[in-house]
Amino acid sequence: MREIKVRAEKSQEKKAALGHDLDLQAFSRQGGAWDYDSDYRRFDPEERRHLLKAGIELTDEEHAGTFLQADARVVHCQANQKGVEVLPITEALARHPEISDQLWRLVAVDADKYTAHTELALDNGYFIRALPGAQVTAPVEACLYIRSEGFSQHVHNLVIVEPGASLHIITGCTTHPGVRSGLHIGVSEFYVRRGGTLTFTMIHNWAEEVHVRPRTGVLVEEGGRYISNYVLLRPVKTVQMYPTVTLAGEDAVTRLQSIFIAHPGCELDVGGRVILKARRTRAEVIARSLSTGGRCISRGHLVGEVPEVKAHLECRGLILSPRGVIYAVPELEGQAAGVDMSHEAAVGRIAQEEIEYLMARGLDEEEAVSTIVRGFLSVKIEGLPPALEEELDRAIQESGKGL
Amino acid sequence: MDMLTISDLWVSIDGQEVLKGINLQVPQGETHILFGRNGSGKSTLLMTIMGFERYRVERGSIHFRGQEITHLPTYERARLGLGIAFQRPPTIRGVKTRDIFRACSGGRLDYQALAAAYDFTPFLDREINHGFSGGEIKRSELLQLLAQDPRMVLLDEPESGVDLENLDVVGDIIGKLLQKDRRRGNRENSGLIITHTGFILDYVNADTGYIMLNGHLLCSGNPREILEHIKKFGYVECEKCGK
Numbered sequence: 313m314r315e316i317k318v319r320a321e322k323s324q325e326k327k328a329a330l331g332h333d334l335d336l337q338a339f340s341r342q343g344g345a346w347d348y349d350s351d352y353r354r355f356d357p358e359e360r361r362h363l364l365k366a367g368i369e370l371t372d373e374e375h376a377g378t379f380l381q382a383d384a385r386v387v388h389c390q391a392n393q394k395g396v397e398v399l400p401i402t403e404a405l406a407r408h409p410e411i412s413d414q415l416w417r418l419v420a421v422d423a424d425k426y427t428a429h430t431e432l433a434l435d436n437g438y439f440i441r442a443l444p445g446a447q448v449t450a451p452v453e454a455c456l457y458i459r460s461e462g463f464s465q466h467v468h469n470l471v472i473v474e475p476g477a478s479l480h481i482i483t484g485c486t487t488h489p490g491v492r493s494g495l496h497i498g499v500s501e502f503y504v505r506r507g508g509t510l511t512f513t514m515i516h517n518w519a520e521e522v523h524v525r526p527r528t529g530v531l532v533e534e535g536g537r538y539i540s541n542y543v544l545l546r547p548v549k550t551v552q553m554y555p556t557v558t559l560a561g562e563d564a565v566t567r568l569q570s571i572f573i574a575h576p577g578c579e580l581d582v583g584g585r586v587i588l589k590a591r592r593t594r595a596e597v598i599a600r601s602l603s604t605g606g607r608c609i610s611r612g613h614l615v616g617e618v619p620e621v622k623a624h625l626e627c628r629g630l631i632l633s634p635r636g637v638i639y640a641v642p643e644l645e646g647q648a649a650g651v652d653m654s655h656e657a658a659v660g661r662i663a664q665e666e667i668e669y670l671m672a673r674g675l676d677e678e679e680a681v682s683t684i685v686r687g688f689l690s691v692k693i694e695g696l697p698p699a700l701e702e703e704l705d706r707a708i709q710e711s712g713k714g715l
Numbered sequence: 716m717d718m719l720t721i722s723d724l725w726v727s728i729d730g731q732e733v734l735k736g737i738n739l740q741v742p743q744g745e746t747h748i749l750f751g752r753n754g755s756g757k758s759t760l761l762m763t764i765m766g767f768e769r770y771r772v773e774r775g776s777i778h779f780r781g782q783e784i785t786h787l788p789t790y791e792r793a794r795l796g797l798g799i800a801f802q803r804p805p806t807i808r809g810v811k812t813r814d815i816f817r818a819c820s821g822g823r824l825d826y827q828a829l830a831a832a833y834d835f836t837p838f839l840d841r842e843i844n845h846g847f848s849g850g851e852i853k854r855s856e857l858l859q860l861l862a863q864d865p866r867m868v869l870l871d872e873p874e875s876g877v878d879l880e881n882l883d884v885v886g887d888i889i890g891k892l893l894q895k896d897r898r899r900g901n902r903e904n905s906g907l908i909i910t911h912t913g914f915i916l917d918y919v920n921a922d923t924g925y926i927m928l929n930g931h932l933l934c935s936g937n938p939r940e941i942l943e944h945i946k947k948f949g950y951v952e953c954e955k956c957g958k
Contacts (some may be wrong), residue, residue: 463896628808665805668767672799673818673863680790683818687809687842 319422320431328424328511331552331581334523336429339464339495343383343435346459352388358489363510365546365707366484367700368455376479381467382459395446395477397439401468404439408585409440414470418501418529418558426525430466437467442477442508449693451480451513456498458487458522463497471500473508473536480695486518489576493521493549497590500528504536506561512594513541513693520577525528526553534561534590540673541693542570543579545707552581554611558584559621567596569691574606576638583611583641588651597625597670600689603627603636612655619650628665628679629659630688631670632681637686682709716781719764724775726756726763733759735930736775741867744902746893746919748938749836749909751927752950757909758802760927761869764907765799766792774868780866798865800813800856802872806844812855813839819862824860833858833884839886849876850885855888857888868892873915881896893919913942926953 327333327609343581347354352370355363360370372378372390375399381387381441391398405412421431458465487494496518501551515526518524532538538557557566568584586595601608612625629638642655662684670680697703719741726734733756749757763770764777766789776785784792791863815882816826816839816926830836835858844852849948853873860868877885877930894902908915916939926945933953934941944952 663805666766666807668789669801669805669807670815670818671814672765672793672801673859674790674793674821675818676790677788679818683810683814684807687807687811687814690809 314489316416316431317422323422323428324425324432326422326424326428328426328552329520330554331525332550334495336379336425336464336495340460340462341464342460343385343463343465344460344493344574345367346382346385346387349387360491361423363455363457363484363486364548364699364703366486367454367482367513367515367703368453368486369582369697374450375451375453376448378435379438379440379452379454380457381382381436381438381455382457384397384500387447387527388434388550393448393450395443396452396479397441397443398452399439401437401439401470402434404470411470413597414472414501414503415468415506415546418531419499419527423527423698427499430468430497430499430527433466434468435466437469439470440479440481441472442479444474444682445476446474446478446670448479451482451697452696455484456483456496458491458496461491462493465497467498469498471502471511471512471531473510475508481513482700483512483514485514485516487522489617492519494519495523496525498526500526502528502530502538504530504532504538504552506533507535507538508533509537511539511541511695513696514543516542516544516551517546520547523549524551524553526555528553528555529570529692530555530557530566532557532559532561532564532566535563536561537564537565539689540566540584541567542572542582543704544582547575547702550579550603551619554583556585556587557595558591559595560588562592564590565595567598569598569693571600571682571689572602572608574601574603574608576605576635578606580606581609581611583613586623587615587617588623589600589617591618591620593621598691599627600629600691601627601638602685602689603631603637603638605633605707607637609639609641611641611643613645614653614655615645615647616651616653617647619648622652624653625655627657628654628688631659631661632685635679660661711715716743717778718742718745719907720778721764724763724777725773726759726810727771727773727810728759728769732773732883733930734763737932739765739925739932741905741907743905744900745922746908748916748921748924749927750911750924750941752754755927756930757927758871758901759918761799761871761909764869765789765797793863793865796866797869798860798863798867799869800853800860800871800873802875804852804856805842806842806846808842810843811839812841812843812917814932815843815859816862819859824862829858829862833888845880850878850881853877854884854888855882857892860892861888867905867907870906872909872911874910874912882914886915889915890918895919915938926950928953930950
């Protein structure tokens with residue numbers, strides 16, 4: 313433990329490899345003194361509507377567990393189903409000291425200033441575990457919420473899916489409707505043990521001046537499955553993330569899907585990296601990026617270390633504004649004979665003939681564009697609650713309007 | 716009453732003159748046929764009637780059901796009752812065939828029943844035109860028109876790329892679009908059809924045919940007689956005649 317602290321201290325000023333460099337002193341560390349809210353009574357209707365846009369329904373019904381952290385305070389946390397544990401990470405470490413061994417193994421504490429500060433000035437975070445063999449059908453809902461202007465939120469999350477268990481986590485990350493700026497640093501380490509399945513859906517809905525620096529590492533053991541869905545449809549200042557999934561056991565599978573929109577003034581640098589370390593592992597990385605005037609870097613990196621692995625990378629970008637920029641960076645790295653890896657990258661605008669085709673069927677130009685955009689962004693996310701699905705549909709439709 | 720009236724229509728594509736003074740009347744309930752070599756301007760005429768951006772009207776006018784449409788946007792022409800089947804429609808990734816059928820029907824018609832009647836249901840959940848065979852594209856295009864229920868249909872070589880087995884289905888749908896089963900005089904819908912083979916003549920009641928040559932319409936007459944003539948002599952005689 314001491315060694316980790318030392319490494320963190322040495323990296324306090326270390327710039328990240330990618331993304332706009334941020335001055336951490338420019339943000340506040342004074343979070344609100346929010347009370348624990350066992351029945352969500354302290355949320356007004358406007359706040360509820362806003363949270364729903366990030367996929368957060370304030371209810372314990374139809375959720376296997378719930379976790380809600382506002383600024384640095386955990387205001388709601390409970391498990392509603394046998395076989396699932398949901399705890400604030402600080403409490404989990406007190407109750408199960410042995411899990412501290414799982415921290416900073418998949419993400420390096422000295423990766424950059426953001427990881428270092430998470431270690432040195434931790435607010436909290438969630439610990440979610442599915443016990444061996446537990447089939448958790450309803451999703452666990454986790455919400456990381458910035459409720460105070462300018463707050464810099466530091467969270468460390470740990471998820472363990474024990475052998476043969478299956479779990480779906482929906483994480484909504486958002487700000488209070490009155491908050492304009494802030495910083496969210498989220499370190500996440502996920503372990504999918506032998507034969508387990510983790511579906512992780514993350515919806516970001518920030519404000520125009522918020523910076524976001526997730527740092528995620530995932531380890532998937534033999535026969536395990538990790539499915540990730542990332543959705544960012546509304547304005548934010550900068551996001552830089554490059555989660556790394558390591559398929560460590562034979563027959564492990566992963567699929568990383570992301571859809572993101574760069575609005576004017578946004579700078580997004582979003583990617584997915586998969587390291588295929590064992591035979592018969594398979595990976596698929598799918599990214600759909602759209603610029604309505606902002607800058608988008610869409611990265612993907614597949615590393616095949618052994619034979620008999622199969623992986624595909626797909627980066628597609630659509631630029632809807634003359635000032636939009638999309639930079640697709642697909643990388644394939646084969647380190648053994650017998651790897652089967654491919655990629656497909658395309659960046660462009662909507663073809664006039666596609667618009668005219670739909671107009672010939674009676675859609676006006678705006679309806680035609682929004683139909684095409686909706687199609688472009690339609691990556692199927694399984695297991696979403698209907699209210700959330702409707703919310704995403706609505707957001708996608710809105711993004712095609714007025715272009 | 717005329718369904719479609721085209722007067723002295725001059726059209727250019729990318730600065731190049733393609734149609735050179737077309738005059739054409741298609742009365743309500745009639746189907747007219749366009750013959751002509753590739754590149755003679757037949758497709759350009761259909762695309763211009765539909766109002767696509769590339770086709771620039773330099774002079775002349777187009778009236779549809781008594782209203783001038785020369786400079787109306789495409790979707791307004793569609794809403795007035797013009798429908799076109801594309802020869803090579805674009806693939807739009809992520810957009811389901813169902814979405815297009817729904818747009819065509821505009822809620823006026825049960826497109827799912829329509830698809831079911833032509834064994835097309837499995838295609839509804841596929842991306843539009845993605846990986847469709849030639850025959851499947853034709854079926855999709857024509858069923859979209861049935862769902863749209865236009866007063867006038869524009870068809871560009873409806874037989875091209877269709878295997879023999881599917882020709883019948885294609886012909887049958889076109890017959891429906893143009894109300895073949897009704898008596899002359901009771902038909903409300905009109906058609907303008909480009910054909911090379913004349914196959915379509917067995918499925919519709921074609922009233923008049925034309926030959927298009929270098930952007931001019933020549934030789935209106937009985938479509939079967941024109942076809943016979945082309946089969947015997949090609950377009951060489953037309954070039955000589957030039958009327």
